[in-house]
Amino acid sequence: MDIEQFRKAGYQAIDRICDYYSTLQQRPVVPPVQPGYLLRSLPDRPPEAGEDFDVIADDYQKLIVPGLTHWQHPSFFAYFPTACTFEGMLGDLYASSTCNPGFNWSSSPACTELEMMMMDWSARLLGLSDHFLNSSGVGGGVLQTTSSDSALVATVAARSRYMRTHPGTKMEELVMYVTSQTHSLGVKASLVLGLECRILDVRAEDEFGLQGETLKVALEEDIAKGKHPFFLIGTVGTTSSGAIDRLEEVGEVLQHYPSIWLHVDAAWAGVTLACPEYRKTAQLEQINKYATSFGTNFHKWGLVNFDAALLWVKSRKDLTDALDVTPEFLRTKQSDAGAVIDYRNWHLGLGRRFRSVKVWFVLRSYGVEGFQKYIRECIELNDYFASLVRSSTNFSLIAAPSFALTVFRLIPHNAFPGVTLSEDLLNDINRSMYARIGARHDILLTQTILNGTFCIRFAVGAARTRKEHLDQAWSLIQEEAGSTIEEWAEKLAAGKN
Amino acid sequence: MDIEQFRKAGYQAIDRICDYYSTLQQRPVVPPVQPGYLLRSLPDRPPEAGEDFDVIADDYQKLIVPGLTHWQHPSFFAYFPTACTFEGMLGDLYASSTCNPGFNWSSSPACTELEMMMMDWSARLLGLSDHFLNSSGVGGGVLQTTSSDSALVATVAARSRYMRTHPGTKMEELVMYVTSQTHSLGVKASLVLGLECRILDVRAEDEFGLQGETLKVALEEDIAKGKHPFFLIGTVGTTSSGAIDRLEEVGEVLQHYPSIWLHVDAAWAGVTLACPEYRKTAQLEQINKYATSFGTNFHKWGLVNFDAALLWVKSRKDLTDALDVTPEFLRTKQSDAGAVIDYRNWHLGLGRRFRSVKVWFVLRSYGVEGFQKYIRECIELNDYFASLVRSSTNFSLIAAPSFALTVFRLIPHNAFPGVTLSEDLLNDINRSMYARIGARHDILLTQTILNGTFCIRFAVGAARTRKEHLDQAWSLIQEEAGSTIEEWAEKLAAGKN
Known part of the structure; x- marks a missing residue:
C-alpha cells in the first residue's frame, strides 16, 4: 500500500468509525454469534497473493464488526467500562504511525x-x-x-x-x-x-x-x-x-x-x-x-x-x-x-x-473540568439507577452504591407465599434471572458472588449512556425478574406437589 | 469531540501521516534534542479548561515529531527494525476504535x-x-x-x-x-x-x-x-x-x-x-x-x-x-x-x-508472496552491505552476516606503522569511531560486545531502505573511520613521544 492508497483507506476508516458511532445504539450490545462463527468463515491459511485493501476493509465490516461485543454501547453495563474517546483513537493513530x-x-x-x-x-x-x-x-x-x-x-x-x-x-x-x-x-x-x-x-x-x-x-x-x-x-x-x-x-x-x-x-x-x-x-x-x-x-x-x-x-x-x-x-x-x-x-x-500521546490528547482536549464532569455525570447516572433499585420492593442493594457501580439482587419477598427465601434459594433464583438477562443481546451485565451471595453488577461508564438507557435497562431487568418469578413459582409449586 | 469533529481531525491525522512519510527521508534519523527538551516546553499540569483539538494536533507536529527517533527512516540501521506498515496502522486504528x-x-x-x-x-x-x-x-x-x-x-x-x-x-x-x-x-x-x-x-x-x-x-x-x-x-x-x-x-x-x-x-x-x-x-x-x-x-x-x-x-x-x-x-x-x-x-x-486485526490486514494485503519478497529484499540489501565491508581493507566482519544483520569493526591494519593492534586498542579505536557515528543525526547504528570484542551492528529492515542508503551509510562510516584513524594516529604518536 503506497501513500495515496493509505490516504484513501485512512479516510475510509475514519468515515466508517464515524458511521459506527452514528449507528451504535441500533446495534445489539452482545453479538448474536456462536463459538466458531468466525473460524468457520475464514480460510485456514493466508492467501498466496496479496489482496486489494478494499476487499479486506469490507471484510472487516462484514465479518468482524458483527462479532464484536460493543463495549461503547450505551446499554453496556458489564465488567467496568473501557474508555474509547476520539481523542484516544487519534493519539493511538499518531503513535502507531511512527512505531x-x-x-x-x-x-x-x-x-x-x-x-x-x-x-x-x-x-x-x-x-x-x-x-x-x-x-x-x-x-x-x-x-x-x-x-x-x-x-x-x-x-x-x-x-x-x-x-x-x-x-x-x-x-x-x-x-x-x-x-x-x-x-x-x-x-x-x-x-x-x-x-x-x-x-x-x-x-x-x-x-x-x-x-x-x-x-x-x-x-x-x-x-x-x-x-x-x-x-x-x-x-x-x-x-x-x-x-x-x-x-x-x-x-x-x-x-x-x-x-x-x-x-x-x-x-x-x-x-x-x-x-x-x-x-x-x-x-x-x-x-x-x-x-x-x-x-x-x-x-x-x-x-x-x-x-x-x-x-x-x-x-x-x-x-x-x-x-x-x-x-x-x-x-x-x-x-x-x-x-x-x-x-x-x-x-x-x-x-x-x-501510550502517553493519547493521555496528552485526552487531558488537553477535556481539561481538568471536562474530566471531572465526565466522572460526575457517570456517578449521577449510577445514583439514579440505584434509586430505581431502592424504590423497588422486589430488589435489594447488596452494598451501598460505589461511585458508578451498583450491586443488587432480586428478593421477591411476597412472590412465593409460604416459601422461606433461604440464601440458597435466593442464589438459585438470581442465577435464573441472570441467565435470562445473559441470553439477551440488547444489554450486558455481569454477575458476581459476595461472601456467598450471588448478585448482579451494574456499572455505568460508557460515554453515550443517558438516563433513558438506565430506564430501559431497569424495565428490562424488571421484565426478566417477572419471568423468573413465574418460572420459580411453577418450580416451587411442582416441588410441593 | 463529536463525530464530525473527529472526522475532521481524523482526515487531518491521515494527511499528516502521509506528509510524514513523504518527507521522512529529509528528516534527521536522530532528533537533535537534548534531555529535557520536551519537559521544558510543556506546562507542569493539565489545563483546567479543554483546548481546541486543532491546537493540540499542531502541538504534536511542533513538539513531538521533532523529538522522535525515526525508526522508519531509510537510514535507520540500529537495534532491529520496528515494522510500521500502513496496513498495520489501519488495523490498529480499527481496533482502537472499539476498544x-x-x-x-x-x-x-x-x-x-x-x-x-x-x-x-x-x-x-x-x-x-x-x-x-x-x-x-x-x-x-x-x-x-x-x-x-x-x-x-x-x-x-x-x-x-x-x-x-x-x-x-x-x-x-x-x-x-x-x-x-x-x-x-x-x-x-x-x-x-x-x-x-x-x-x-x-x-x-x-x-x-x-x-x-x-x-x-x-x-x-x-x-x-x-x-x-x-x-x-x-x-x-x-x-x-x-x-x-x-x-x-x-x-x-x-x-x-x-x-x-x-x-x-x-x-x-x-x-x-x-x-x-x-x-x-x-x-x-x-x-x-x-x-x-x-x-x-x-x-x-x-x-x-x-x-x-x-x-x-x-x-x-x-x-x-x-x-x-x-x-x-x-x-x-x-x-x-x-x-x-x-x-x-x-x-x-x-x-x-x-492485535490480530493488524496481523490479518498485513497477511492479506501482502499475501505469502509479498511477505517473502520483503524478507528476501532486506537480506539481499544486507548481503550487499556485507560485501562492502568485505571488500574494504580497513574493516572486518566479526561473524558471518546473519540474514539482514552485519556485525563488523574497524581494523586499520596499516594505519599505525609500528603499533601492535592489540584487542584493547582495537576496542578503544572502535569505541571512538562509534562515538563519532553516534554524534551524527543522519544515521543510527548500535554497538555491541561479542566475547570482549567491541563491534558495530548494522541491521537492515526499514521498509524504505534502498541500495542508495547503504551506499550513503557505507561512505559515512568510511568517513568517520578516516577521522578516527587520524585522531588515533595523533594520540598514538603523542603517546610515543
Whole structure:
C-alpha cells in the first residue's frame, strides 16, 4: 500500500468509525454469534497473493464488526467500562504511525519525556503527593499495559527489596496478602511468581473493605509461623462491589512492619480522585500517606483508550533495583549519565508503545473540568439507577452504591407465599434471572458472588449512556425478574406437589 | 469531540501521516534534542479548561515529531527494525476504535476467534508443525506484547509444570539457562521470577551459537550440585550478531532431560521461516522437533506494527495450568463449556488489545508472496552491505552476516606503522569511531560486545531502505573511520613521544 492508497483507506476508516458511532445504539450490545462463527468463515491459511485493501476493509465490516461485543454501547453495563474517546483513537493513530518501541530515552526522546510529563499531569489531576512525581527525581510514574502488570511489577519490586534487605530468606517463606475482594490480579501475580498469597476475609457489614485488625491478626499468625510478609494489595473500588479497604487502619498496622510494601490498586475508581468531593471516600490522604505504589487505569473510566494503566511509586530505585538489565547494545550516553529515565527498567518487558500521546490528547482536549464532569455525570447516572433499585420492593442493594457501580439482587419477598427465601434459594433464583438477562443481546451485565451471595453488577461508564438507557435497562431487568418469578413459582409449586 | 469533529481531525491525522512519510527521508534519523527538551516546553499540569483539538494536533507536529527517533527512516540501521506498515496502522486504528479488552470469548467473540486464526495462519506461513496450531486443540498460539512477555510466560509455565511434576522442589534449587548471547529478556525473566539463571558460554569459532556439549556439561554439573534445571532459552538470531544456537545438538541433549522446557526465541529472525530457502539455516526442523514453545515478533521484521509478539506452545494446558485464575465475574457459559479459548489464561495480565486485526490486514494485503519478497529484499540489501565491508581493507566482519544483520569493526591494519593492534586498542579505536557515528543525526547504528570484542551492528529492515542508503551509510562510516584513524594516529604518536 503506497501513500495515496493509505490516504484513501485512512479516510475510509475514519468515515466508517464515524458511521459506527452514528449507528451504535441500533446495534445489539452482545453479538448474536456462536463459538466458531468466525473460524468457520475464514480460510485456514493466508492467501498466496496479496489482496486489494478494499476487499479486506469490507471484510472487516462484514465479518468482524458483527462479532464484536460493543463495549461503547450505551446499554453496556458489564465488567467496568473501557474508555474509547476520539481523542484516544487519534493519539493511538499518531503513535502507531511512527512505531517507536521507546525503551530508553534515545530510542525516541519524545516518548520518554511525554510519558514523564503525562504521569506528572495525571498525578496532579488526581491530587497525588509530590513524592509520586517524576519531577521529584525520587518517586515517579510509568504507563503499564494493565493493572495486572502494575500489580505484578509492584510485587516483583517488593519481593526484590525484601530479599535484598533480608538476605537468606527463602522464597517459600514469603507471603503476600490480598482480600477475597481483591481483583484476580493479586492471585495471578502470586501464581506467576510462585509465591504464597494469603486471602484475607472481609465482611458484608464492613461493606467488603479490609479492616486493619484482620490484617494485624494475619501478620502476627504468619510471622509466628516463621513466614515473611512482604506485600499487601489494598483496593479502592473492588471489581465485585466497588469496596474500599480501610487504608487508615491498614496503614497504621503497617507502620509496625516497614518492610511490607503497600500497593494500592484503584484500577477503576482511582479516577474519582480527580474530583475533590470524592477524595475523602477514595482515601486520597491515606494513599499519599501509606502507599508504596499506587495504580489506576485511565483505560477503564478515565477517557483514554485501552491500554493506559498508570503506576506510581514512591521510590523509582525500587523498580530499577529489581528490573534493570542493561546489556551493551542498550547502553546510551544519556542514560549512562543518569540524565533521563530509561522506562524499560520500570516495567517487565523492553519495548513499549508510545501510550502517553493519547493521555496528552485526552487531558488537553477535556481539561481538568471536562474530566471531572465526565466522572460526575457517570456517578449521577449510577445514583439514579440505584434509586430505581431502592424504590423497588422486589430488589435489594447488596452494598451501598460505589461511585458508578451498583450491586443488587432480586428478593421477591411476597412472590412465593409460604416459601422461606433461604440464601440458597435466593442464589438459585438470581442465577435464573441472570441467565435470562445473559441470553439477551440488547444489554450486558455481569454477575458476581459476595461472601456467598450471588448478585448482579451494574456499572455505568460508557460515554453515550443517558438516563433513558438506565430506564430501559431497569424495565428490562424488571421484565426478566417477572419471568423468573413465574418460572420459580411453577418450580416451587411442582416441588410441593 | 463529536463525530464530525473527529472526522475532521481524523482526515487531518491521515494527511499528516502521509506528509510524514513523504518527507521522512529529509528528516534527521536522530532528533537533535537534548534531555529535557520536551519537559521544558510543556506546562507542569493539565489545563483546567479543554483546548481546541486543532491546537493540540499542531502541538504534536511542533513538539513531538521533532523529538522522535525515526525508526522508519531509510537510514535507520540500529537495534532491529520496528515494522510500521500502513496496513498495520489501519488495523490498529480499527481496533482502537472499539476498544475491546478481549480477555475471554464473550467479551468480544471476534477478538478471540481472529487471534486464534491469525496464529494458525502465521504458523502455516512459517512452516510450523501442526502441533502448534490452535486447530490442534492441544497446542496453540497467542499474541503477546513483546518477546520479553513471551519468554516470561514460557518461564512461568515451565516453572509451574516442573514444580507440579517434582513436588517438594524449592524455588532456590531451580536453574534456568541462557547463553551470553541470549537477549536480556532471559536474565530479566529470571530477575522478575527471582530464579537462578546460568549463562552458558559460546565461542566465536561457533559463530556464537550454543553447542550441545556446553549445555550437557552444565546440566551435569548443576544436577550434581543438587540443582533442578527446568528451562532453557535457545535463540535463532541473537540481537548482538544474529547467532543461531545449535538446536539439533541442544535437542539431543534435552532428550535425556524431558522435564526441561525448551523455549526458542526467534524474535527477530523467525520471520525468515516464511521463505523455504531459509528454513534450514533458521532450523525449522529442529524447532518443530524440540521446542516446547516458540516465539517470533511480527513487529520487528514482520510488517506488523508494534506490538505483535507471536508465541506458540506445544501444550496449551501448560499455560492454563500456570495462569488460570477464574473469579466468578469472569465465568461465562461458553468457557465453562470449554468451547472457546479464554486468552486471559494464556498471558500475564487480563485485558488485551485486539492485535490480530493488524496481523490479518498485513497477511492479506501482502499475501505469502509479498511477505517473502520483503524478507528476501532486506537480506539481499544486507548481503550487499556485507560485501562492502568485505571488500574494504580497513574493516572486518566479526561473524558471518546473519540474514539482514552485519556485525563488523574497524581494523586499520596499516594505519599505525609500528603499533601492535592489540584487542584493547582495537576496542578503544572502535569505541571512538562509534562515538563519532553516534554524534551524527543522519544515521543510527548500535554497538555491541561479542566475547570482549567491541563491534558495530548494522541491521537492515526499514521498509524504505534502498541500495542508495547503504551506499550513503557505507561512505559515512568510511568517513568517520578516516577521522578516527587520524585522531588515533595523533594520540598514538603523542603517546610515543
